[in-house]
Amino acid sequence: xxxxxxxxxxxxxxxxxxxxxxxxxxxxxxxxxxxxxxxxxxxxxxxxxxxxxxxxxxxxxxxxxxxxxxxxxxxxxxxxxxxxxxxxxxxxxxxxxxxxxxxxxxxxxxxxxxxx
Amino acid sequence: xxxxxxxxxxxxxxxxxxxxxxxxxxxxxxxxxxxxxxxxxxxxxxxxxxxxxxxxxxxxxxxxxxxxxxxxxxxxxxxxxxxxxxxxxxxxxxxxxxxxxxxxxxxxxxxx
Numbered sequence: 001x002x003x004x005x006x007x008x009x010x011x012x013x014x015x016x017x018x019x020x021x022x023x024x025x026x027x028x029x030x031x032x033x034x035x036x037x038x039x040x041x042x043x044x045x046x047x048x049x050x051x052x053x054x055x056x057x058x059x060x061x062x063x064x065x066x067x068x069x070x071x072x073x074x075x076x077x078x079x080x081x082x083x084x085x086x087x088x089x090x091x092x093x094x095x096x097x098x099x100x101x102x103x104x105x106x107x108x109x110x111x112x113x114x115x116x
Numbered sequence: 117x118x119x120x121x122x123x124x125x126x127x128x129x130x131x132x133x134x135x136x137x138x139x140x141x142x143x144x145x146x147x148x149x150x151x152x153x154x155x156x157x158x159x160x161x162x163x164x165x166x167x168x169x170x171x172x173x174x175x176x177x178x179x180x181x182x183x184x185x186x187x188x189x190x191x192x193x194x195x196x197x198x199x200x201x202x203x204x205x206x207x208x209x210x211x212x213x214x215x216x217x218x219x220x221x222x223x224x225x226x227x228x
Contacts, residue, residue, distance in 0.1 A: 104165050105215075
């Protein structure tokens with residue numbers, strides 16, 4: 001199946017700094033990628049849909065100025081958590097899929113963000 | 117709006133016993149249904165999927181699931197659980213194009 005790579009796997013940052021997470025489709029092109037967040041012992045919640053060459057679409061309640069998404073190429077989407085605070089500590093995971101219907105999303109390995 | 121309900125937060129089974137994890141969904145059209153497994157601190161692995169056709173789908177690691185439209189269910193089953201199956205299992209629904217809504221998850225514990 002298709003491979004989605006996410007980097008870094010884990011990151012610790014100081015409160016007030018920004019952190020960038022990369023999501024790459026390694027062997028296919030993805031015009032659309034998705035970013036999810038998972039708080040401890042909870043399910044995955046969709047944060048935003050990343051569209052290549054255009055603005056991301058954010059889910060209700062997600063601050064677009066805080067979670068900056070850039071999808072500059074067909075194989076790379078980035079999520080930047082700006083001015084991170086401890087409450088932003090979470091597991092962030094991206095997904096992408098092959099074009100067309102009857103396909104499933106392939107998930108990255110996830111990024112564990114800890115803000116201290 | 118689409119939604120998924122996994123009524124069992126935590127299930128404990130003995131190794132070698134059979135397993136059934138429940139999943140009910142709400143979706144306005146024909147759903148795409150998925151089961152994912154997540155080990156602690158890890159990403160998601162797709163166990164199986166249903167798009168159309170045969171309502172009994174086979175997945176990896178000996179898992180299967182049955183789509184029942186009349187009950188809006190997509191329960192996951194395995195005839196004999198192995199200790200390595202201990203993990204968290206997520207049911208998900210989507211409408212294609214890869215965007216999915218996840219259930220709250222069921223944590224499976226396997227005892228010797």
